[in-house]
Amino acid sequence: MTVTAAPPPAQAPHRPGGRHRMRRVWENSPRRLIPQTWVLTARILRRWSRDPATLVQSLVMPAGFLVALDIVLGDGIEKVTGHSGLYGQVPLVALVGGMTGAIIGAVNIMREREIGLLARFWVVPVHRGAGLLARLTADVVRIVVITLVVLCVGLALGFRFEQGIPAAIAWVFMPAMFGVALSAAVLTLALYSSNTIVPQATEIVIAMLMFFSIGFVPLDQYPGWLQPIVEHQPVSYTIEAMRGLALEGPIAEPVLWTVAWSAGIAAVCAAPLAIGYRKASKRG
Amino acid sequence: MIEHAFSAAPRPAAVPHAARPAVSTIQQWWVLTVRMITPTLRNGELATQVIGSIVFTVGYYLPLKQLMGAVQPLSSYAQYLTPLIVLQAIWFAAVSAAFRSATDSVQGINRRFRAMPIASLTPLASRMTASMYRCCIALAVSVICGHVIGFRFHEGVLYAAGFVGLALLIGAALAFIGDLIGIATENPEATAPLMLVPQLTLGLASVGLQPVENFPDWIQGFVRNQPLSQWVYGLQALAGDSTDAAPEATWSVLAPGLVWAVGCIVVAVVLHARVSRRRR
Numbered sequence: 182m183t184v185t186a187a188p189p190p191a192q193a194p195h196r197p198g199g200r201h202r203m204r205r206v207w208e209n210s211p212r213r214l215i216p217q218t219w220v221l222t223a224r225i226l227r228r229w230s231r232d233p234a235t236l237v238q239s240l241v242m243p244a245g246f247l248v249a250l251d252i253v254l255g256d257g258i259e260k261v262t263g264h265s266g267l268y269g270q271v272p273l274v275a276l277v278g279g280m281t282g283a284i285i286g287a288v289n290i291m292r293e294r295e296i297g298l299l300a301r302f303w304v305v306p307v308h309r310g311a312g313l314l315a316r317l318t319a320d321v322v323r324i325v326v327i328t329l330v331v332l333c334v335g336l337a338l339g340f341r342f343e344q345g346i347p348a349a350i351a352w353v354f355m356p357a358m359f360g361v362a363l364s365a366a367v368l369t370l371a372l373y374s375s376n377t378i379v380p381q382a383t384e385i386v387i388a389m390l391m392f393f394s395i396g397f398v399p400l401d402q403y404p405g406w407l408q409p410i411v412e413h414q415p416v417s418y419t420i421e422a423m424r425g426l427a428l429e430g431p432i433a434e435p436v437l438w439t440v441a442w443s444a445g446i447a448a449v450c451a452a453p454l455a456i457g458y459r460k461a462s463k464r465g
Numbered sequence: 466m467i468e469h470a471f472s473a474a475p476r477p478a479a480v481p482h483a484a485r486p487a488v489s490t491i492q493q494w495w496v497l498t499v500r501m502i503t504p505t506l507r508n509g510e511l512a513t514q515v516i517g518s519i520v521f522t523v524g525y526y527l528p529l530k531q532l533m534g535a536v537q538p539l540s541s542y543a544q545y546l547t548p549l550i551v552l553q554a555i556w557f558a559a560v561s562a563a564f565r566s567a568t569d570s571v572q573g574i575n576r577r578f579r580a581m582p583i584a585s586l587t588p589l590a591s592r593m594t595a596s597m598y599r600c601c602i603a604l605a606v607s608v609i610c611g612h613v614i615g616f617r618f619h620e621g622v623l624y625a626a627g628f629v630g631l632a633l634l635i636g637a638a639l640a641f642i643g644d645l646i647g648i649a650t651e652n653p654e655a656t657a658p659l660m661l662v663p664q665l666t667l668g669l670a671s672v673g674l675q676p677v678e679n680f681p682d683w684i685q686g687f688v689r690n691q692p693l694s695q696w697v698y699g700l701q702a703l704a705g706d707s708t709d710a711a712p713e714a715t716w717s718v719l720a721p722g723l724v725w726a727v728g729c730i731v732v733a734v735v736l737h738a739r740v741s742r743r744r745r
Contacts, residue, residue: 234652235655237655237659238655238659245666246662246665246666249666249667249669250669252670252680252684253680254532257533281662285654285655288653289654292654378513380653381560381657382513384517385516385517388521389520392520392523392525392527393528397528402528402529402531402532403528407527
């Protein structure tokens, strides 16, 4: 009985030319994409969660930054606007935390290109899009976690949601939208350069987005010629949308602008990013 | 091994001692320093340094001029703010020092240096020289930026030289800390964010943006005594002001900042020695 029921030894049909012996699923089939992306995402997240420096950067530092920002500017902003400055600062800190994390991803991809890991992935039957998609997915997870941490600190300082639970859930995912678009841009930059300029250039961009946004000080505090730039840059739109979702104010328009900015950056980066990743994977 | 000992006469050394070229520590230091500095001219690092200093100047000055300008004691907000801008710029220079030292550690070139006839402190000395070069550029650019928005030295050449000297000492302390972080983490990915957020946090919670009286009571002690604030006091005193509102450049104003800077260097040197011994 047992002998007859034993599974037959692997009977690979002979296919000349060394085709796949397993199920006939093409390596670039969408059915492979999701499980493989998940494996690669989990790899990146596991690495981050075991690196103390990344953890400190993502979890401790934004909390300290938010407290400092609230102490220094909170009173002044409340005097000018009548609202707690937290409704701009909590989104701002979540965004800055998420954006500085893009540097980690960029330096990471440069290093994995140097040590040949990307080339190693390229020679195994992995979906060609899984590597990049995993990086962006991991970034989304990271930014959402940072947002939640910053939110907890904000709640302790007096931040409250006044628009109900669905708005609060949407609020949590707003920073990830622009953050992941910026991550894609930084990754593109990293794939086309081989030196230390990436972290610093990114830092400069982040610092500019932070200083000249409505989350830092209210719009009317900026000189007149600067106000249009401050008003229409993506971080300001994201913050305005998040203020609408948490406190009061327009929601649809700033959300649309945030989506437009993110989609625009993603569209510009998409082709260079894919080509650069392919080139980096074929190196050496 | 044992077979070797029994086999025959000792083999001649691969390189006879007499044929080894003489090594000059000064020359080695110079070569390693040039190795750090030359790429900055080509790969855009110098450009980011300059742009970074400008961004920190306009980034603090334009948004905060109205909000904070009224509550500070000096003749203009530019005069009040520039010391903080200088400090942020040299901190930014220390971030790239950290990145370079982490890259060197992780790529193993430091280990390679240890296997070569180089004095053990020479690589560190050359990294510090390159850091001071970045620091000088950051200082020059930020003072020029300050001059554009209205910052002036009011106390004469001697005090201006003191301003530069104190800023360079602080830059050395920060570069040392950056180098230590780079060597200790061996993780280039994390160095930049790890240093950027304290830079902004300490910068905001310092007397560089607004006087200590404007902070809530419970945090005033921290704000007044943290290193960045003491350095701001020192630099403000050395720069002076057209009115008498700037702090006097006396030892009681300057000493805490000097002690913080020297203390940072001492602690960093001790930790540095410990980390590099662990690596050996």
